Amino acid sequence: MKSPTCVVVDYGIGNTFSVTRALQACGVEAVLTGDHDAIRAADRLILPGVGAFGRAADRLRSLGLDEEILRFVESGRPFLGICVGMQLLMDEGTEFGRHRGLGLFRGSVDKVDILDADGRPARVPLIGWYGLSTPSDNSTRWDGTVLEENPDGAAFYFVHSFAARPLESDATLAVVRHGSQEIVAAIERDNVLGLQFHPERSGSHGLGLLTRFASI
Secondary structure, three states, X not given: OOOOEEEEEOOOOOOHHHHHHHHHHOXXXXXXXXXXXXXXXXXXXXXXXXXXXXXXXXXXXXXOHHHHHHHHHHOOOOEEEEOHHHHOOEEEEXXXXXXXXXXXXXXXXXXXXXXXXXXXXXXXXXXXXXXXXXXXXXXXXXXXXXXXXXXXXXEEEEEEOEEXXXXXXXXXXXXXXXXXEXXXXXXXXOOEEEEOOOHHHOHHHHHHHHHHHHOO
16 A cells, blocks of 8 residues: 655745655655645645745745645645744735735734733744643643644744734644743644644654654
């Protein structure tokens, strides 16, 4: 029997090679490609990305990959967006103007506006290792998801200046807490998962998460 394939979308934006290598380290048959036929035939699809929302969105559309992604999601097969790849799942991003996203989740991607301990605006980008937590209003949110086996507070690697703000609270899968403030770190609905952090750069916890995604 042929092993399930996981296609990493290659659209010339960001960390595609490191994501592919991390999947291969997990024993996953990973293919890095922007070929439409390969995307249609994939068992699972990952959209990575770094940099500006608008540039990434424009690149997807110029290659016709936005429609391929939407058709893939509609099929019910597992889909994962990482960093900017997660942000693109939202309605729009506000970095350097307003830019249309894929619209799979209602809401926007806006500049991080949390405060430091001294009450001043936190410097961005936020770079480093931060622990994940369940949303404050849903302590069982990880049940049955790829984070179910993850220890509450386990750290993952982040580098970002903008963050998703879903309009539906049940779309939020995980947050990072800064005092009484929360930044959305992951979103999830049905077969679609988005991670603001980089699992491919997050050590054993990140590889474990990718392994669980590949086993869905």
